[in-house]
Amino acid sequence: MSPRRTVIIIVAIVIAALAALTNVLYLHSVQDRANNHAKQLPVYIITRTIPKGTGGETALANAWVKKSSIPERFKPASAVQDINSIRGKVALNDLAAGQIVVDGQFVEPKVAQVTFSQRIPPGQVTVTLSFDAIHSVNNFLVAGDKVDMIVPCDPTKPVPAAAGSVTPQGQEAFFWQNVTILAIGASAAPQAGETQAVSNPGGGSITFALPPVAAERLLLATGGGVAANSTTGCGSGVYLSLVPPDNTPANIPPMDPSQFWAGGLTPYQ
Secondary structure: OOHHHHHHHHHHHHHHHHHHHHHHHHHHHHHHHHOOOOOEEEEEEEOOOEOOOOEHHHHHHOOOEEEEEEEHHHOOOOEOOOHHHHOOOEEOOOEOOOOEOEOOOEEOHHHHOOOHHHHOOOOOEEEEEEEOOHHHHHHOOOOOOEEEEEEOOOOOOOOOOEOOEOOOOOOEEEEEEEEEEEEEOOEEOOOOOOOOOOOOOOOEEEEEEEOHHHHHHHHHHHOHHHHHOHHHOOOOOOEEEEEOOOOOOOOOOOEOHHHOOOOOOOOOO
């Protein structure tokens, strides 16, 4: 290659480098003007989704968090200053890419633990009862479903005691409607944000969440209290009826044998 051609190539490279540098400086100048020459402050940005429960060490080791900078006016007051502070902690919730790391997103493991009591809605309690397949929709129920309860009695008509036993009413009545199943066996209903599949573990014990007074009434209708207290007019053997998620409770009157043949030719009339 001739000296002249070598010089031309070197000059071309220098010109290209200067052009690239000029573009970078121009872009920085435009961005600086757009931000009104705002002071840039360091922050830490999440580079990819960090699942709930992920340890801070894991996030750092995989470069799921990187250092960046933003105009001072956009920096959150709670932005993490020392990224090493997330070590030994876990993500409290799923963290989306692009978020600025702030205090409270990574917490001590014991804070992130979810106990079963945290699944109970405010103002409600739990009641656990045992059901066989016939009384629990052939084990098709899963945690999170809602059910209606049908009992062989009319709770609105007390029955006097007869020789210490309950006098049968011969009626069926909807007892409670839209009762929430919190768990079946050890399988609990998923919480918001959880995506694991739920299934029926094979029937057996079902845990309901309902207001305290309703819990008392349910226990009276299904337990030994009914046999000992004839004034309820109820018998044991509650049937659970699965309903759609958007089911609307309705006033359904009790039915006795005299009404058995009433109605249309199909159950949908």
